[in-house]
Amino acid sequence: MSAGPESTHVSSLGKGDGLHQQVLASFPLCDVTEEDLTQNPQFCKLLATLSQHVDQTGLTVPLKTELEKAEQKLQSQRRHWLRSESLHKGLQEMIQDHCIRKQHATVPPDQRMFCETMEKCLLVAQCVRQLDPSSTTNQDQPLVLGLTPQQILELMPSEKNVERMKQGLPRELEKHLKKKCLSLLSYYQPEWGTASAHSILSLSLAVCACCITSLLCFGFLESESEGLKNTKLYHLSAQLDKEKRRAESLKETCRENSVLLQRQTQLYLSELIKCIQLLQTLILDHRLRIQTDLDRKKLEYFEGKCDLVLQKIKTEMVEIQLDTYTVDSIAAHRQIREKLESDLKACQVEKHSVELKLASFEILxxxxxxxxxxxxxxxxxxxxxxxxxxxxxxxxxx
Known part of the structure; x- marks a missing residue:
């Protein structure tokens, strides 16, 4: 009883080439051609029914939903980790910038104290994290050099310096991040409103060399007003999202073109194989026909050659006879032949008479x-x- 609704559902998917195209579009990764679907209609119907329950990658709808939830959770965890990692990298870059400025110019005491306190806090926190793996593992590990996290915490700067550093940290971190954004903006769009392949390349260079050239790039926008800088930074995120979506769209188009190219390549190869088989058949038939004509012509040639050789042999025999027998010798041989023939006749007569006599003697x-x-x-x-x-x-x- 279920065959009726199923056949109605399958027939609603399409008929003929439309159904084949829909099945091929639903399973782009499947190595199936339209000729295979035409030769196996039941298999085509099965794929058409199956396409209602799975996606193009072969995942079922529930599994696809669970996978999307897992990906969303993974993206959330990744954003959380990237946020922490970005703050940590920003603090390290601030310390590196301080070290570079200290080598080329005199740094104010309060700025030097701020950076040194932050550096010590980062080092202590990193060491404590290395010595206390309880947050990442469930097993107890031996102490490194016999040190404990409490002993490392004793190396923290004074609470006064730490408190002062915490108060100034948001402002300094904001300035540093703003400087990086302006550096990224200067590389991404050297001239506001203009985007080219060169600017996109400069964006990649900015990400790689931002820690070294941030001060120089910040000077590029030094002369502009603060409001204009903030406006450009406000639009930078949307511009980057637009470029990201464009890159993803191009990647999807490239994937579709790759699948289409693969399918067309398979179709081209199948057609090429058919052409080669047809060409082989034509060559074989032509070769057989030509071979028959060639054999017939060879036979005629050898027959003519044999006749020519026989004629040549006869000619040579005649020449030999002409060279051997002259007119006089032929006349002499003719006389000898006549004499021998007459003698032969006489002998035959004598033989006949003797035989008669012998026969008469045998009677006696x-x-x-x-x-x-x-x-x-x-x-x-x-x-x-x-x-x-x-x-x-x-x-x-x-």
Whole structure:
């Protein structure tokens, strides 16, 4: 029964590309593309429903509320610590300024007494804090050099000097803080109403070098009236807040641009991969088609080359025959061939007749085999005697 309201709620979030864009905007840190959402519609609906319960960083609404409360408490504690730390740093800077003035000019006795008393009070307080760690830890630690906080408190200046220092401290601290503010103002806005990148850079330099150059910077506004200085100081805080908000806005814009750039980079890479795959397919098809044509042309080339080699072989054979056989030798060979063919025909006729005779002898039976052998022997002897007579007659003629 819950499927109906849920589907109605999801459909109210958007449809098609609008829903995809809303899901991608709700989860900028998630590595999901619009193609993934299109291929997985149920997952897209799940993310769309989940976006109603979590923020862009993935935190739930209750957890986000608790985190904001914790951050507010942390900011409060940080402001409290910064307030104390600023006062302590201001007192230390006043002591440093006194030491610098003492080296370059004569300091009035009451001013010297005030600064020395404040310095001793700060040193004693710091030592007592180091010797009494009970405010920061729950464990008992051994004493440093066997000293106790009570022994250190005995080194405090006289109560009269301390009381006089306390009475003049707010006025002197106000003057010192006002001097620092004027120094910061002189670095931040050298000319009232003009703000540039150079002045912002000077602001950073002022924060780093304020302890050293506060007297010189204070002289920059020496000629201006007290009311104008106070007016500028009054507007300085608002101007700094404005610059801070502008810096935070630029940082948020930079973060959004970074997320957009990352998403576009992923989209570009996916499209580039698709193009590369398409290009590979085209190259493969083109290569196969070209390879077929190339193989066919190679086959035709080798066939033509084979025909040419055969023709060359035939030509060489003809040349060899022409070089070997002249007209006279061909005529002589033709006569020899005719003579041999006539002799071959005569032999074949004789062979045929002999075969007929042998066939007639075979008809007579085995009793004539001895007579045939004797006849063959006599014929051989006659041939041998003819050859011997011929040789003897030739030798006699010579």
């Amino acid at each position: 039976g085995k009793e004539f085999e001895a007579l045939a052998e004797e006849y063959c022997r006599i014929r051989r002897e006659i041939d041998v005697n003819k050859w011997a007579l011929k040789e003897f007659t030739r030798c006699k003629d010579k």
